[in-house]
Amino acid sequence: MIGPLTGQAAVVTGSSRGLGRAFAVALARNGSRLVVNGTDAAAAQDTADLIVANGGSAIVCVGSVADHAFCQELVDACIDAHGTIDVLVNNAGFTRDRSSTRMTPEEFDEVIAVHLRGTWSCSTAAARAMRGGGGSLINITSGAGLFGMFGQANYSAAKAASSASTESWI
Numbered sequence: 001m002i003g004p005l006t007g008q009a010a011v012v013t014g015s016s017r018g019l020g021r022a023f024a025v026a027l028a029r030n031g032s033r034l035v036v037n038g039t040d041a042a043a044a045q046d047t048a049d050l051i052v053a054n055g056g057s058a059i060v061c062v063g064s065v066a067d068h069a070f071c072q073e074l075v076d077a078c079i080d081a082h083g084t085i086d087v088l089v090n091n092a093g094f095t096r097d098r099s100s101t102r103m104t105p106e107e108f109d110e111v112i113a114v115h116l117r118g119t120w121s122c123s124t125a126a127a128r129a130m131r132g133g134g135g136s137l138i139n140i141t142s143g144a145g146l147f148g149m150f151g152q153a154n155y156s157a158a159k160a161a162s163s164a165s166t167e168s169w170i
Contacts, residue, residue: 006031009082011074013065013122014092016043019140021050023089028056032087035078036060057082065092065118066110075125084133088126090119090162091140097151108154115158120165127169139166 010027014020016038024034028051036051038044041062048058061077063070078085093115096107123137144152145159 003030005087008032008086009035009078009084010087010089011035011037011061011078011085011122011126012089012091013037013074013118015089016040016047020089020091021047023091024058025051025054027087027089028054028058032056033082034058035074035081037065037074037092038062039064064114065090065122066113068117068121071118071121072125074122075129079129085126085129085135087136087138088122089138089140090122092118093140093155093158095152095155099151100153103153111154112158115155116161116165119162123169137166137169139163141166 005027010032012020012024012027012034015024015036024036024047028034034051034057036044036048036058039062044060044062048060051058059077059081061074065071075085096111098107119139126135126137139162141163142159144156145163148156
């Protein structure tokens, strides 16, 4: 494929479905070589197959960005397959909707681990690999991080912290 991102190697976390899948497909349509990520191997493979069927290049790396060591593996998979990493889209996430008075510490922590620590872990791994050559770190946030949402204290907190930490990287 030939496009404005031709030859760029990109990782999109949480790209097995939803917005992540749309981001991955759009990057591929513009010439990027992709690493598709998610926790559902079949869904991640479906996204990669769609990209390849349309003339793009994609591999799959299954795992959770809540695992700090996995984030390094994800970046390494991109470098092994494509020789570099030029773009990281931190998109992985989910919600555990429950009012704050009914939310368990585990429900709070699992959302924070993916949305906030996962963004930080993947970004630091990618930034180390991009050192000297440059690249783009794209962190997907939400209006919930600015205004909050009932039943999503964990998600809102993670998105607010992701936005603030992104500003500290500039």
